[in-house]
Amino acid sequence: xxxxxxxxxRYNNSESVMCGIAGYLAAGHRGELGCALRxxxxxxxxxxxxxxxxxxxxxxxxxRRVGLAHRRLSIIDLSSGHQPMSNADGSVQIVFNGEIYNxxxxxxxxxxxxxxxxxxxxxxxxxxxxxxxxxxxxxRFRGMFAFAIWDAxxxxxxxxxxxxxxxxxxxxxADGLLLFASEIKAILxxxxxxxxxxxxxxxxxxxxxxxxxxxxxxxxxxxVMPGSYVVWERGAVTETAYFLPDDGRPSLPRAPxxxxxSAFLDQLEEAVRIRMISDVPFGAFLSxxxxxxxVVAMMSRHSGQPxxxxxxxxxxxxxxxxxxxxxIAHQFQTEHHELTVSQEHLMEHLPTLVRYRDAPVAExxxxxxxxxxxxARRTVKMVLTGEGADEFLGGYPKHVFERYAGAYQRVPAAxxxxxxxxxxxxxxYGFRRAKTAVANxxxxxxRERLPRWFGALSGAxxxxxxxxEPPRANHKAVPWLDSFHGGSALRGILYFDQTxxxxxxxxxxxxxxxxxxxxxxxxxxxxxxxxxxxxxxxDEWRVRxxxxxxxxxxxxxxxxxxxxxxxxxxxxxxxxxxxxxxSMRGYLIEHLLxxxxxxxxxxxxxxxxxYVEEHAAGRQNxxxxxxxxxxxxxxxxxxxxxA
Numbered sequence: 001x002x003x004x005x006x007x008x009x010r011y012n013n014s015e016s017v018m019c020g021i022a023g024y025l026a027a028g029h030r031g032e033l034g035c036a037l038r039x040x041x042x043x044x045x046x047x048x049x050x051x052x053x054x055x056x057x058x059x060x061x062x063x064r065r066v067g068l069a070h071r072r073l074s075i076i077d078l079s080s081g082h083q084p085m086s087n088a089d090g091s092v093q094i095v096f097n098g099e100i101y102n103x104x105x106x107x108x109x110x111x112x113x114x115x116x117x118x119x120x121x122x123x124x125x126x127x128x129x130x131x132x133x134x135x136x137x138x139x140r141f142r143g144m145f146a147f148a149i150w151d152a153x154x155x156x157x158x159x160x161x162x163x164x165x166x167x168x169x170x171x172x173x174a175d176g177l178l179l180f181a182s183e184i185k186a187i188l189x190x191x192x193x194x195x196x197x198x199x200x201x202x203x204x205x206x207x208x209x210x211x212x213x214x215x216x217x218x219x220x221x222x223x224v225m226p227g228s229y230v231v232w233e234r235g236a237v238t239e240t241a242y243f244l245p246d247d248g249r250p251s252l253p254r255a256p257x258x259x260x261x262s263a264f265l266d267q268l269e270e271a272v273r274i275r276m277i278s279d280v281p282f283g284a285f286l287s288x289x290x291x292x293x294x295v296v297a298m299m300s301r302h303s304g305q306p307x308x309x310x311x312x313x314x315x316x317x318x319x320x321x322x323x324x325x326x327x328i329a330h331q332f333q334t335e336h337h338e339l340t341v342s343q344e345h346l347m348e349h350l351p352t353l354v355r356y357r358d359a360p361v362a363e364x365x366x367x368x369x370x371x372x373x374x375x376a377r378r379t380v381k382m383v384l385t386g387e388g389a390d391e392f393l394g395g396y397p398k399h400v401f402e403r404y405a406g407a408y409q410r411v412p413a414a415x416x417x418x419x420x421x422x423x424x425x426x427x428x429y430g431f432r433r434a435k436t437a438v439a440n441x442x443x444x445x446x447r448e449r450l451p452r453w454f455g456a457l458s459g460a461x462x463x464x465x466x467x468x469e470p471p472r473a474n475h476k477a478v479p480w481l482d483s484f485h486g487g488s489a490l491r492g493i494l495y496f497d498q499t500x501x502x503x504x505x506x507x508x509x510x511x512x513x514x515x516x517x518x519x520x521x522x523x524x525x526x527x528x529x530x531x532x533x534x535x536x537x538x539d540e541w542r543v544r545x546x547x548x549x550x551x552x553x554x555x556x557x558x559x560x561x562x563x564x565x566x567x568x569x570x571x572x573x574x575x576x577x578x579x580x581x582x583s584m585r586g587y588l589i590e591h592l593l594x595x596x597x598x599x600x601x602x603x604x605x606x607x608x609x610x611y612v613e614e615h616a617a618g619r620q621n622x623x624x625x626x627x628x629x630x631x632x633x634x635x636x637x638x639x640x641x642x643a
């Protein structure tokens with residue numbers, strides 16, 4: 001048996017859990033929390049329909065109670081792995097959501113240090129790693145995870161989240177009560193938790209189209225930051241960052257790779273292979289773009305049977321990539337499944353998805369991802385996706401444009417404002433990207449410019465539309481900027497993507513939409529060792545001239561057809577711009593301007609109506625803004641909130 005085969009056989013004796021976790025730490029006895037803990041677990045049932053477990057106890061001093069809850073979606077080792085899991089004497093208890101890919105190496109090291117294992121699970125490896133290294137054990141894990149550990153001897157609660165925030169974790173603190181959960185809805189399942197809109201977070205939402213961490217739209221509920229761990233000990237809560245993406249660090253010279261393309265391909269293949277470990281049927285989301293096609297190609301090398309692939313498209317041919325996905329499916333002889341989404345699907349499922357996301361649905365693509373996840377769940381319990389490739393390898397037009405921001409801002413203001421910008425605004429409706437580029441390159445402050453590439457409004461536009469008071473002067477929605485020490489414009493925007501846009505929007509979307517269908521998603525391009533390798537290369541290996549994701553394209557020239565490598569990027573876009581001018585126009589107007597609107601008081605009526613009418617008439621494309629306002633309204637309705 002070859003080395004790869006031996007590794008897979010060893011993994012198959014292990015445990016993997018894509019689940020939901022929740023818990024509390026409360027001053028006093030508060031006996032009602034036992035019932036509340038079960039309500040929290042029930043709110044997460046979709047994340048783990050296969051099993052549930054609970055742990056509750058008083059602290060050693062008797063002054064507090066702690067509770068842990070776990071919901072399980074079994075992927076590996078289906079007959080065992082019940083959680084909460086403990087160490088030998090029961091003093092350490094864990095609930096864990098995720099997978100640690102290097103747990104076998106860690107296990108061997110811990111056995112050498114004298115630890116005795118009762119199982120072959122990655123969960124038990126975390127327990128003993130914590131016993132050996134304390135909270136700093138998180139630095140040793142390669143994988144995706146969110147977990148909570150209660151250490152009775154030290155009266156310590158540890159909450160930890162993986163490097164890029166693939167797995168979610170939320171926290172609420174007030175009046176001697178600490179709650180945590182994989183989703184906000186579990187926190188809201190506890191009686192007495194207030195439902196109040198955080199106006200500072202709402203202010204940020206209008207620029208970003210999502211709420212940057214650590215805030216959420218609800219006052220008092222926050223996100224544990226990606227790459228961080230939180231410790232409660234002796235009544236105090238501290239949060240420690242243990243990881244920042246390599247693109248935020250100064251570029252350090254190193255010996256050049258003799259063949260960076262081959263080295264990259266080896267790293268990518270390994271990242272795919274270790275994510276194919278499963279005791280249940282699995283497959284891949286296939287868009288027909290280079291990212292998901294590369295994943296399917298690598299999977300085909302390590303699968304003894306046809307890979308199951310799943311694709312979604314739209315009736316509008318300009319937005320559909322089904323033909324490209326079919327070509328890849330044919331090339332690699334996959335077992336292929338297709339789904340077509342219509343505007344009726346969007347209107348039918350949007351309120352449901354807002355409930356699953358616990359927030360406005362920032363991207364219309366949430367709906368097709370959810371529907372595709374439901375379709376995939378009929379035959380598989382886990383999929384690999386191409387998520388993260390653009391944010392690590394430089395795959396968007398903005399990664400090309402951003403490098404010229406400094407040069408554009410050196411053009412005299414009179415020329416920019418008097419000639420270039422008016423000319424650009426007068427372009428026809430279809431020149432969306434050109435208009436976005438010119439408008440964004442003019443923004444000198446990166447706090448405005450970087451979010452604006454995919455955002456809804458500039459700061460000035462936000463003030464014209466909304467009646468909201470600006471937050472206090474020390475309000476910061478951009479911790480990513482303070483921690484950036486890289487040296488190039490490309491690394492700057494990639495760092496923003498990796499620390500804000502990706503965890504707070506795309507990964508949140510992927511987690512909620514797949515877990516809503518009880519489906520696990522794994523993302524090889526987000527392997528932190530692969531990311532570190534790419535970050536160590538010169539910028540030109542990611543973006544050179546107008547070529548994006550250059551190293552991936554070069555690597556895939558040996559694998560994928562030219563039709564896939566050279567076609568224009570469509571992206572996973574839903575044709576809501578046409579729908580808002582057509583059959584969804586009435587739906588949009590009723591929600592934003594109708595008498596039952598709960599958010600009208602946030603806006604200046606004339607400005608809001610102007611955006612709606614400009615879009616409906618085809619004079620400007622305001623699809624991002626209008627989508628953000630629509631789903632914000634639906635979120636208010638679902639939670640029973642008013643402006």
